[in-house]
Amino acid sequence: MKRVDLASDGQPSGDTVATGFASLDRWLGGGVRRGDLVVLGGDVGSGKSALALAMALRMAQAGTSVAFLTGEMTAERVMERALAVEGRVRVDELRTGKLDDMARAGVGAAAVRLRDRPPRVEPLPTASLEAMRARVRELDCQVVVVDSLQSLALGQGPQDELLASAVRALKAAALDMDVTVLVTAQLTRWERGRPDPRPALDDFGALGAVKQHADVVLAIYREEMYAPGFGVEGATELLVRKNRNGTTGYVDLYFYKQWLRFEDMLDPDR
Numbered sequence: 001m002k003r004v005d006l007a008s009d010g011q012p013s014g015d016t017v018a019t020g021f022a023s024l025d026r027w028l029g030g031g032v033r034r035g036d037l038v039v040l041g042g043d044v045g046s047g048k049s050a051l052a053l054a055m056a057l058r059m060a061q062a063g064t065s066v067a068f069l070t071g072e073m074t075a076e077r078v079m080e081r082a083l084a085v086e087g088r089v090r091v092d093e094l095r096t097g098k099l100d101d102m103a104r105a106g107v108g109a110a111a112v113r114l115r116d117r118p119p120r121v122e123p124l125p126t127a128s129l130e131a132m133r134a135r136v137r138e139l140d141c142q143v144v145v146v147d148s149l150q151s152l153a154l155g156q157g158p159q160d161e162l163l164a165s166a167v168r169a170l171k172a173a174a175l176d177m178d179v180t181v182l183v184t185a186q187l188t189r190w191e192r193g194r195p196d197p198r199p200a201l202d203d204f205g206a207l208g209a210v211k212q213h214a215d216v217v218l219a220i221y222r223e224e225m226y227a228p229g230f231g232v233e234g235a236t237e238l239l240v241r242k243n244r245n246g247t248t249g250y251v252d253l254y255f256y257k258q259w260l261r262f263e264d265m266l267d268p269d270r
């Protein structure tokens with residue numbers, strides 16, 4: 001497999017929004033595109049919400065209008081995480097107020113940045129898929145992040161069918177409004193113990209709807225989750241499993257678990 005951050009120098013075009021993760025943006029030809037459905041998957045606890053939030057924060061700070069629709073946490077909890085990520089402090093320290101002077105300064109600076117260019121964070125409408133689409137229309141943002149696909153498995157019936165309907169509704173929402181929809185997704189078909197635990201397209205289940213309808217499929221692989229104590233703490237591969245406009249491969253990220261913060265190996269001083 002090719003390490004894609006070494007392989008391309010794509011320049012952004014008018015319908016493209018940089019995610020703020022340089023190596024990924026380079027590979028995607030500058031970033032994600034309007035009208036595209038981008039699916040971000042990973043094992044339980046791999047950091048799907050954390051990476052989706054990191055992208056939302058970076059895009060918002062670059063001046064993109066971004067909404068983060070959360071079905072996994074309250075909006076307050078998401079903003080608390082945003083402060084931790086940006087201020088490089090632990091969420092529990094933030095919550096209990098036990099911050100030293102350095103941490104307090106970091107949080108203060110992060111709060112100012114977030115105040116100036118915040119993503120719009122609100123609960124994901126879960127009354128129906130139509131309610132979700134209506135909200136995406138009203139928001140009129142360039143990028144809508146949905147956390148998560150599983151929160152949209154609404155109604156009665158087999159889970160895979162509900163997920164497939166949700167994928168189709170998200171793609172339709174992206175096309176309707178010419179926005180980028182980025183959705184986090186669990187790997188419903190992934191099984192522990194196989195020789196290569198890296199997520200593959202078929203692990204998304206949903207009757208193949210992710211494979212079929214998404215324009216870009218990304219998956220987080222953190223080796224430490226499967227080989228603890230091997231000196232690979234934080235090392236993360238962000239796998240590009242589908243790329244409608246280019247090649248597949250992976251980029252290297254680093255995960256600071258204590259801050260729930262991902263960084264790009266190529267751009268660590270951001």
Ligand SMILES: Nc1ncnc2c1ncn2[C@@H]1O[C@H](COP(=O)(O)OP(=O)(O)OP(=O)(O)O)[C@@H](O)[C@H]1O
Pocket residue numbers: 042043044045046047048049050051072091092186257258260
């Ligand atoms: N307040 C916290 N303090 C420390 N670690 C945390 C905190 N909240 C979450 N984590 C850990 O950070 C990692 C990433 O969490 P995140 O919620 O982004 O993962 P996820 O892939 O979206 O999870 P899930 O599969 O449960 O939806 C997880 O391993 C989680 O246990």
